[in-house]
Amino acid sequence: MRLLYKFTLLLSILVVLNSLAQFIVFDKIFISDTDALLLDINEQAANNVSMQLAENFKKIALSLKVIAADEKIRENQDTLDKINTVFSEVDVITILNRQGDILLISGNQYSPMVSNLSQREYFKQAIQGRTYISDVFTSARGFKVVSIAVPIIKNETIDGVVVGLVKLHGNSLASMFDNTLFGRNGYISILDRRGDIVYHPNKERIGQKAVIFDRLDGRKGSRILKDSSGSDQFVGYSKVPDLGWSVTINTPTADIIKNRNIMIYEILSLSIAGIFVIVLVGIYTARRYTEPLDQLVQAFNTLKDGNYKKIDSRSYEKEFHEIVHVYNKTVEKLEEVHNDLEEAADIDSLTGAYNRRAFENHFCILQQEISNCTVVSVGLCLLDIDHFKGLNDTSGHLAGDYILKRITEIMKSIAGEQAVFRFGGDEFAVILRDIRMKDY
Structure with a gap:
């Protein structure tokens, strides 16, 4: 497969991976x-x-306490009805x-069908001197x-x-709130x-009975239920x-899921469109540039065999003239550098020390000198750097290179x-x- 086809395929894969990454990030981070x-x-x-409900009940209790403290209100039906x-x-x-x-009773369309309420829990609590708010119960009228x-x-x-009685199916309790819906x-x-x-x-x-009641732990909190x-x-x-009641605010998760799906569809659509555009551009580019690029690649491949042959830019489109010019300049430079490389072949490029090839040549010369008795004594030290691999792994190769040079x-x-002489890696002679x- 030619280079640009591979590049086009690579870009398409990257777009797909990017889309998958967006899905994961969106699901795991944004939604969370x-x-x-x-x-x-x-x-x-x-x-x-x-807090608002507690304040409203306090206001109701205060209003009832005003009635309880005023004998004229308690004993006058007309006054009680007006209030x-x-x-x-x-x-x-x-x-x-x-x-x-x-x-006395005011609002008797909801009045009890009995004349004595001493058995009611709210009466038992209030007659002990407490202000009491009851739980939900069913009146005699249902x-x-x-x-x-x-x-x-x-x-x-x-x-x-x-006693103040609030009918739950009426409008009294609803009037305590600014609105009945949240969001x-x-x-x-x-x-x-x-x-x-x-x-x-x-x-x-x-x-x-509320189905979520048993899941409401603690004084306050939130969860998906x-x-x-x-x-x-x-x-x-x-x-x-001071009441023991619970207020819940409930909003459906369906709206979030709907918005999530819309965004996922948008990301998917953009990804598909991106892949389509990349494929079209890749096909066009491959058709226009693959053949001259292949020819240039072949020309560069001949350099490794020592064939330093220049090429004619007139055989290429204008877009490639600069590349051909650089190639020809490279050939000229390689011809100049080739001889220098022959001379520098014995030098380790990183440290500037002689390399193993130079050591072997030098050792042969040294053996000849020993045979000819031109050298009285010889010392040979083989060294390596302790824990060098660990240094490379923890501090990086730049740090390792610095240590070798130093x-x-x-x-x-x-x-x-x-x-x-550097044998290779962290080994020296x-x-x-x-x-x-005595010198050492």
């Missing part, structure tokens, strides 16, 4: 970060709503004596309701209870201590202070320029003539 960001946003929003008209957060206001008997009860204190004794498709849900739904934009869900329909949701949750300089300064033991 987006999930974490949305979960954090939902958790913070749930915490804000829980109930402007008290939009509560559907029914009931005044009870210390025995739990109903003395409504899902929540009650807020405050004690009536008269002459420093508990004289009865004021484009998310929503707010409120659960009581048992996990029963107190508030939900889908009123059919109110009073039912399945809702009652089996769909994955980003759920942020927070406990309402050691060569030291040996030359001690033994002389012509006495040091030093030949010393006419030495005496």
